[in-house]
Amino acid sequence: MKKTILILAALAITLSAFAALAADNTIVGAGKCKMCHKKPKAGEQFKIWSESAHANAFATLKSEASVAIAKERGLGNPWEEAACLKCHDTQAFLGAELDPKTKYTIEEGVGCEACHGAGSAYKKKSVMKDHDKAVAAGLIIEGETNCIKCHNEESPTFAGFVFEERWAEVAHPIPEAAE
């Protein structure tokens, strides 16, 4: 019995150490992912993302429409307001630190890591190629449940969210032939 308790305690410590590790992951920036995810035959995820609304999410906060929305709510410059950045900027959304070597800038908007998790621990090729290792290192592959953390009624311009339709607009699959 005592032994079981000890084992359980050790397991709990190990698990919390892993959780702490994942929580300590830092943001490397979409430019880092681009290195390996830009080739057309591998699905050019970087190009697809950079042409999507997500890559423009921070710039949007500088638009007249955004300034008007912020004013209406008694807020200052929307591009400086946590109440807007929390869904329009990867770092504010994740609440993670930046990697010391990152070239990430806030202009990236909703970057790869907003959906896939901060990349410092999974970005290595040997880890990336192994699905289980990558997930253990903090890679997130989640659909609708992740989207609705931002696509919800707290968004001042929210007009509903149908996952299948919206996903089709931003999907970036690895082509069959490349696998």
Ligand code: HEC
């Ligand atoms: C050093 C190269 C490299 C870098 C840098 C890199 N990746 Fe990858 N990534 C890969 C390879 C290789 C695969 C496996 C591709 C395959 O299965 O065809 C992969 C797979 C993936 C997958 C699918 C994983 C799965 O198991 O389904 C996701 C999601 C992904 N990468 C996201 C990212 C993100 C986000 C970044 C930046 C934070 C990133 N990658 C940086 C090489 C890289």
Ligand code: HEC
């Ligand atoms: C971190 C917050 C965040 C997450 C997570 C997120 N989005 Fe978005 N999304 C945004 C923001 C902000 C915009 C508006 C960008 C703009 O137009 O400047 C947007 C815009 C879009 C658009 C453009 C059309 C529209 O509705 O205005 C589509 C499509 C979309 N998102 C799909 C998705 C899907 C699918 C997921 C999940 C796989 C997802 N998003 C996850 C924040 C997010």
Ligand code: HEC
């Ligand atoms: C809960 C997450 C969330 C918050 C908080 C949020 N946004 Fe957004 N924003 C989104 C998403 C998701 C979209 C795209 C779909 C939609 O309109 O709901 C978007 C779209 C927009 C658009 C329309 C972009 C376009 O051209 O289609 C504007 C403008 C905007 N947001 C401004 C703001 C401002 C200003 C604030 C702060 C007062 C703010 N948002 C706070 C998630 C959010």
Ligand code: HEC
């Ligand atoms: C709006 C959220 C979102 C953003 C931003 C995003 N992804 Fe993804 N990505 C997803 C989701 C969700 C999936 C899983 C789709 C599925 O279930 O097959 C995915 C799948 C992938 C895959 C695996 C595709 C496959 O066919 O197995 C790769 C590789 C990938 N993403 C890389 C990237 C890279 C690199 C970036 C940035 C340049 C990026 N993603 C940006 C949500 C996102």
